[in-house]
Amino acid sequence: MKTSEASRHINGTFVAGREGDREVLGGYASDLLSDVMANSREGDLWVTLQKHVNIIAVAQLNGLSGIVLVNGRTPEPDAVARAEEAGLPLISTKLQAFDVIGILYSLGIRGRRQI
Amino acid sequence: MIQEAFESTYHVLGRDFPNAGRVSTSIKDTLKRMGIHPLVVRRIAIVSYEAEMNLVMYATRGKISLRVSLDSVSINVDDEGPGIPDVTLAMEEGYSTATPEMREMGFGAGMGLPNIRRNADEFDISSHVGRGTRLYIRVIQAA
Numbered sequence: 001m002k003t004s005e006a007s008r009h010i011n012g013t014f015v016a017g018r019e020g021d022r023e024v025l026g027g028y029a030s031d032l033l034s035d036v037m038a039n040s041r042e043g044d045l046w047v048t049l050q051k052h053v054n055i056i057a058v059a060q061l062n063g064l065s066g067i068v069l070v071n072g073r074t075p076e077p078d079a080v081a082r083a084e085e086a087g088l089p090l091i092s093t094k095l096q097a098f099d100v101i102g103i104l105y106s107l108g109i110r111g112r113r114q115i
Numbered sequence: 116m117i118q119e120a121f122e123s124t125y126h127v128l129g130r131d132f133p134n135a136g137r138v139s140t141s142i143k144d145t146l147k148r149m150g151i152h153p154l155v156v157r158r159i160a161i162v163s164y165e166a167e168m169n170l171v172m173y174a175t176r177g178k179i180s181l182r183v184s185l186d187s188v189s190i191n192v193d194d195e196g197p198g199i200p201d202v203t204l205a206m207e208e209g210y211s212t213a214t215p216e217m218r219e220m221g222f223g224a225g226m227g228l229p230n231i232r233r234n235a236d237e238f239d240i241s242s243h244v245g246r247g248t249r250l251y252i253r254v255i256q257a258a
Binding site: 056057058061 | 139
């Protein structure tokens with residue numbers, strides 16, 4: 001499933017990086033950047049409420065398939081600019097993290113961190 | 116395949132949150148272009164990102180040097196800053212001196228230095244209070 005399709009299922013709006021649409025290979029949810037760096041996998045869709053510019057570098061470095069901002073949070077302007085520059089899908093949804101993750105899980109998207 | 120060592124040095128300014136992550140992104144792109152194994156690229160990306168964020172959060176300024184040789188990739192970090200009074204404590208998972216503002220941004224989980232060490236085949240840290248901190252990390256490339 002592509003990022004854009006996942007976005008539709010969670011009533012998401014693309015805030016940036018629509019042309020960077022790519023295959024979602026899994027999911028990761030966290031608001032701690034070091035945790036995402038350490039534990040997310042390439043192709044994961046990242047669910048978070050962090051909306052500042054530094055989330056973009058984390059997603060870029062780990063080759064994530066996009067970032068979903070929950071609770072209707074809108075990213076800060078420099079985050080939008082950096083996501084556009086990186087061609088990284090940045091999606092905002094009014095849904096809360098619990099529901100977003102539940103929907104994505106029901107679509108077959110799974111966490112892939114090895115325990 | 117690279118024939119000889121490649122070296123590059125990047126500069127990071129303390130408190131420069133708007134540009135934080137650019138150096139590690141650039142290092143990752145460089146390694147990918149050189150055809151370095153994806154697992155090595157991933158480990159160096161984590162190491163350089165955490166090191167860069169430590170410079171941004173705590174140092175006045177610092178340098179991150181990348182060195183790629185036939186058998187390994189290494190990162191040297193050298194900063195001017197407050198230094199770390201108790202390095203053993205700083206290496207503990209969960210220990211952090213981040214401000215409340217940094218924590219709200221999702222930093223300061225006390226995972227930075229442990230993440231660096233976990234991803235390094237060779238790791239060395241030394242710090243002088245009031246002067247700065249040095250880090251050395253080496254990741255071996257499988258033959």
